[in-house]
Amino acid sequence: MQWHGKKLRHELKYYLSHHEYVGLRNRIRSLLPLDRHSVTEDGYHIRSLYFDDIPENALHDKINGVFQRKKYRIRIYNVSDRMIKLERKSKWNEYVSKEAAPLQRKQVDRLLEGDIDWLQDEEHRLCHDFYQDLQRGTMKPSVIVDYVREAYIDELTDTRITFDKQLASGLHSYDLFDPDLPTWQAVEGQRLILEVKYNKFLPGQVAALLQMSAHQRSTISKYVLCKERQKVYWS
DSSP: OEETTEEOEEEEEEEEOHHHHHHHHHHHHTTSOBOTTOSBTTBEEEEEEEEEOTTOHHHHHHHTTOSEEEEEEEEEETTEEEEEEEEEEEEETTEEEEEEEEEOHHHHHHHHTTOOGGGGGOSSHHHHHHHHHHHHHTOEEEEEEEEEEEEEEETTTTEEEEEEEEEEEEOSOOOTTOTTOOEEEOSOTTOEEEEEEESSSOOHHHHHHHOOOGGGBOOOOHHHHHHHHHHHHHO
16 A cells, blocks of 8 residues: 555554563464574664654654554664664554665764764655654654564465564663663563564464464554653653
8 A cells, every 4th residue: 555655554553472472483483584684683773863853753653542643763783883774664543664774884873973964965854754753843852772583484475474572672772783782671571572574464374373363452552651760760
């Protein structure tokens, strides 16, 4: 599905206990391959620095269920600067869209020092939009979101099933590349987050594997969870 030239996808989210995770992972592994970017059987590490404006509209729009909203983030993998992406995740009711532009380490360093003018010189439209929103909304770094992702891919239907584990909120620093960044667990107990992303229809074989009911769905936001943990820490 397309909207204003953007590809829209469904995104379903669920909380899982550790016991549910083990059973579901075993079923999924019998059908779908692990994401090729995985570094171990547990997947790969994701760290994102989210941005928000002074009134924290991105946070409150999510909490209040605003029909159309967006968030900007800079994302890295396995605490490395080999691949850095500026991303904008947009939401239209039940649909999500994600756009990305590549960044270099020196560009991120300049951005965090308050130098944003270079964004205007980039070819990618997303960089220009980010620059305009930084200027208009006085946006600034908000929180680092840290977790391990175990992902399975059905390439034929472009369906992704991910288990997001060890979700933690960054504390004291916005240094994405700090291997010793202080963090605080953002989900209590042994729960983790299941995400299912697909296009028009969820393939029948995948739906049969998941066996999840509609009432189990949650409006989970890793950004909101980590912001709430950050606020508790500083209160």
